[in-house]
Amino acid sequence: MRDVLTWGEAAPPDGTMGVPGARGRFGAYGGRYAPESLVEACREVGEAFREAWADPGFRGALARLLAVHAGRPTPLTPALRLSDELGVRLCLKREDLTHTGSHKINNVLGQALLAVRMGRRRLIAETGAGQHGVATATAAALLGLEATVFMGERDIERQALNVFRMRMLGAEVIPVTSGSRTLKDATSEAMRAWVGATGDSHYCIGSVVGPDPYPWMVREFQRVIGDEARAQCAAELRTGVPDHVVACVGGGSNAAGTFAGFADTAARLVGVEAEGGAGAARGRLGVLHGCRSLFLQDGDGQITQAHSIAPGLDYPGVGPEHAHLRDLGRARYVTVTDDEAVAAAVRLARTEGILPALESAHALAWVIRAAGDGELPAGSTVLMTLSGRGDKDVSTLKELL
The missing domain is CATH 3.40.50.1100 (Rossmann fold)
Known part of the structure; x- marks a missing residue:
């Protein structure tokens, strides 16, 4: 894996949560420590997000969805x-x-619209409590996309209601049986699945983690x-x-x-x-x-x-x-x-x-x-x-x- 250069704007020194600095860094943290097979995919997501976030049409479409589908403002x-x-x-x-x-629906609607803009047909996601998985399944159904959600076996047991909701919405829920069988391992499996499907799938990560541009992109959504x-x-x-x-x-x-x-x-x-x-x-x-x-x-x-x-x-x-x-x-x-x-x-x-x-x-x-x-x-x-x-x-x- 390698940490590759993204864009070069400097992060605000006072912590006002602006655009990340060179290599997608927040001070000493962040970056893009991705397998070679995902470097190009992450770069494409970053470029697509920057273009979309600067496009009033994209911002307007997201605002409408947040209002009429998600129920904002809360x-x-x-x-x-x-x-x-x-x-x-x-x-x-x-x-x-x-x-x-x-809150998961805010980010997922943004990423799902971005996936459509990029010509992707499927969303891949991880989930722990199940709320991000439900939001991903919801957005996929709304926009005519497929959805594959990885969830730890232990979380599937304690979040049965959300598993049922995801499947009702048409998502494929894949149990993760490795490691602790919780969120960390679900995230690992989702990233592995994306490696083999970058051409037609978008990895819809659920939090401000992962390789650049995800921490910044999710925060903005x-x-x-x-x-x-x-x-x-x-x-x-x-x-x-x-x-x-x-x-x-x-x-x-x-x-x-x-x-x-x-x-x-x-x-x-x-x-x-x-x-x-x-x-x-x-x-x-x-x-x-x-x-x-x-x-x-x-x-x-x-x-x-x-x-x-x-x-x-x-x-x-x-x-x-x-x-x-x-x-x-x-x-x-x-x-x-x-x-x-x-x-x-x-x-x-x-x-x-x-x-x-x-x-x-x-x-x-x-x-x-x-x-x-x-x-x-x-x-x-x-x-x-x-x-x-x-x-x-x-x-x-x-x-x-």
């Missing part, structure tokens, strides 16, 4: 009862209310979260900008999209990882799935297995831009345990009538903890992205509660 919901209990003003950016039930929230906070909050902007982080796409709307403000950015999958908080420099970032590793530098009750956070690393934001001190990354996440999900359900995905519950768990120990001063304003709804996690919660 609302900003004040969590009134929970805010009173915590002593802070908490507002939820409701990505759970999009069509398919999570998810930027709609932060841009909408910025405008909504200006109307909802007296100060206009919240004191804290909080989102859960696995690979980190919902957080990257949210942070992009506030990176040039005084808001404190907080990414919340699973205790057992804390790439940004405890990872070391390494290369996985085509990019250089922070990953959980053993003493010999081998990638170790992550764990989270939330399948979408069950990834042993973090996207390269998050690693860069951490180094700059622009964003802080903290961890939450399984038990804290489950308790937060229950509390939101019983105070606000909202059942969050267990991934999103990690972000809420940190807000609850930080308000309780004084890290969030009384009266603070907090924007939290509620990245998905909890229907998919009912079986897991039923076993625990």
Whole structure:
């Protein structure tokens, strides 16, 4: 594998989340560490995305789909009862209310339109919690494409509802039986499948990971979260900008999209990882799935297995831009345990009538903890992205509660 040169614009030194620098880098992270067989395919995706993102026609078509099919803009919901209990003003950016039930549809509709523009007939994807797989199957059905989704055998067992949804939408779901049988291995198998099908297939990666241009491209497709929230906070909050902007982080796409709307403000950015999958908080420099970032590793530098009750956070690393934001001190990354996440999900359900995905519950768990120990001063304003709804996690919660 080799890291090849892409375009040469410099990344903003203050971490304002602009175009990546030379070789698709965010500081020391990113790049295109791809097998020779994928170098040309990644280059084509990068060129096609740059052209499309500069084309008002493409941007307009995506905006229309996001409005009439995905249901954007999503609302900003004040969590009134929970805010009173915590002593802070908490507002939820409701990505759970999009069509398919999570933020994943924002990125997938963008990539599916790009695939059509490039003349590709099939989408290849990986999925952990199943939400990215459902979004990919949905976009493929909408645009007349085929869809092949790789999913770890363990995740198939705990996310049976989403597997059924994907198949109902016409997607082929391929179980991955190697390794941990979770998201990391599903990603590896999806990339291998793309090697032999670059001529007619587009790899629709689900997070801000992978070889350049994917971390930047996925962040830009998810930027709609932060841009909408910025405008909504200006109307909802007296100060206009919240004191804290909080989102859960696995690979980190919902957080990257949210942070992009506030990176040039005084808001404190907080990414919340699973205790057992804390790439940004405890990872070391390494290369996985085509990019250089922070990953959980053993003493010999081998990638170790992550764990989270939330399948979408069950990834042993973090996207390269998050690693860069951490180094700059622009964003802080903290961890939450399984038990804290489950308790937060229950509390939101019983105070606000909202059942969050267990991934999103990690972000809420940190807000609850930080308000309780004084890290969030009384009266603070907090924007939290509620990245998905909890229907998919009912079986897991039923076993625990």
